[in-house]
Each structure stands twice: as structure tokens, then as C-alpha cells.
């Protein structure tokens with residue numbers, strides 16, 4: 455049973471705009487309850503122009519920390535005093551912590567979340583080239599994590615080629631940039647294709663991708679989790695591909711965030727089932 459909330463209850467937060475769809479409170483509050491912590495995890499949705507002042511006001515530990523989501527990840531990174539190595543590589547942060555000394559610490563756990571999702575699905579990161587669609591905050595985090603986990607060839611396909619080329623600069627031997635029109639060539643011998651654009655997300659344009667260009671054995675992943683079964687995943691399943699959905703990454707990135715916020719790994723709870731129940735009954 456949940457502990458009563460008191461004046462001593464610690465507060466952790468997901469911050470974004472919009473954020474009302476976020477499943478992070480479902481995940482973290484289930485872990486908080488199972489670990490019997492005197493804490494609560496809530497959502498904040500400040501107007502974009504008030505974000506910086508809002509964050510400044512949290513220095514010193516008014517809340518333990520924040521998970522940061524769209525559109526604030528780059529600003530969160532810019533406001534931090536102590537970004538970790540991952541956040542520096544990605545130039546964005548999905549995690550801020552507010553120690554008592556008044557400084558702001560930043561981290562990036564999205565990429566680790568995608569690695570956890572791929573490996574949980576039985577994908578061997580040494581299997582072959584991995585295609586990443588997108589070069590935004592989430593895509594950059596995934597590319598660096600794939601690199602850090604020994605993937606030998608990462609092909610970044612992005613509408614704005616310049617953003618993909620900036621990733622190539624980091625490791626030209628292992629990262630290559632492709633134009634959107636070169637997607638079939640990029641996918642031809644791919645072991646996995648990951649959609650890390652916002653295409654396919656509710657309210658966004660749909661992703662038009664001809665899976666005939668991908669090998670039958672390729673794993674198809676989509677980091678979009680609204681809806682959970684995106685048209686890309688639906689098409690991939692119809693063709694018999696292995697698939698990984700965005701919820702697997704969401705839970706995968708939440709685990710290291712929980713550990714950074716509360717100083718212990720999350721307890722074993724079937725948070726996926728809780729997320730699915732929350733999606734089926736949004737209140």
C-alpha cells in the first residue's frame with residue numbers, strides 16, 4: 455500500500471509540453487510504491503517561455519530531479535552545470551538532478567533505454583548494420599549508445615542531412631549519413647531499422663517506409679509510443695519481422711533515471727502491464 459504523503463515526502467517530476475499523455479508517472483510511482491519509498495512522481499507542464507526560470511527555482515533540491523521530455527531536452531542540457539558524458543555527446547538531457555549544493559546535474563538515458571529494449575527482444579548488437587531514422591535528440595542518444603555498445607555500422611537517415619552529418623563527424627568510421635531518398639540503400643543489408651523520428655506519433659505525419667527494401671530477418675523498432683502499435687510496427691508484423699515498440703524503450707530509459715533519482719535500481723514490477731492499462735483507460 456502507498457505510504458501517506460507528508461511534508462517529508464520527496465518529489466520527482468516529468469516535465470514537458472504537452473506532458474499529460476506521459477506514462478512516466480505510472481512507471482515511477484509503481485516502482486516507488488514497490489520499493490516503499492517516501493516519494494511521489496508527478497508531471498509539470500510549464501509554458502516554454504517560463505521553462506528557464508522554473509528550472510532555476512528548483513536549485514537546491516526543491517524536487518529531487520526531473521525527467522525531461524519534448525520540447526525541453528536541449529534547454530535542460532544548456533541550463534545544467536554538470537552534464538554527464540552521455541548528455542555532452544547528445545547535447546540534450548532527459549534527466550536533471552538538483553543536489554543540495556545548488557548545482558544542476560544532467561544526464562541522458564534515452565539511448566540506454568533503446569539498448570535495453572533491443573537486447574530484451576533478443577537482438578544481438580553484433581548482428582550487422584543498424585539504420586536509425588532521425589537525428590533529433592532521441593536519435594542522437596540512440597546512435598551514441600549503439601556506438602558505445604559496439605555496433606560496427608550505424609546508418610543515420612534524416613530529412614535534414616546536416617544533422618546526420620554532425621553525427622558522422624564524431625565517428626566517421628562507424629557512422630554514415632544518408633538522405634531520406636537513399637533509405638532503400640541504407641536498409642538493404644540492415645540487421646535492424648529504428649524509427650527515431652516523430653513520424654507516426656499521434657498528431658504528426660505518418661512515416662512512409664517501404665519495408666520491401668529491408669531483409670526479412672531485420673528487426674524493426676519504433677520509439678514512438680503514442681500510439682503503441684504504429685503503422686510501421688503493424689506493417690512489420692504483417693511481414694513477419696521481429697519488432698520492438700516505443701514502450702520498451704520508455705521503460706528502459708526510466709530504469710536508470712529511477713536509479714539516479716532514488717539511489718537504487720527499480721524493484722521488479724510489471725510496469726508494462728500497468729502502462730497498457732493506463733493507455734486503455736486514460737483519465
Ligand code: NAP
Pocket residue numbers: 524564567587588589590591592593612613614617650651652653655659677678679700701703704705707
Ligand atoms: P526531435 O529532437 O524534435 O527530433 C525529431 C526528428 O524527427 C528529427 O530527426 C526530424 O528531422 C524528424 N522529423 C520530424 N518531422 C519530420 C517529417 N515531417 N519528415 C521527416 N522527418 C521528420 O524529437 P525527439 O526528442 O528526438 O523525439 C522523436 C520521437 O521519439 C518523438 O515521437 C518522441 O515522443 C519519441 N521518443 C520516445 C522515447 C521513448 O522512450 N520511447 C524517448 C524519447 C523520444 P529533421 O532533423 O529534419 O527536423
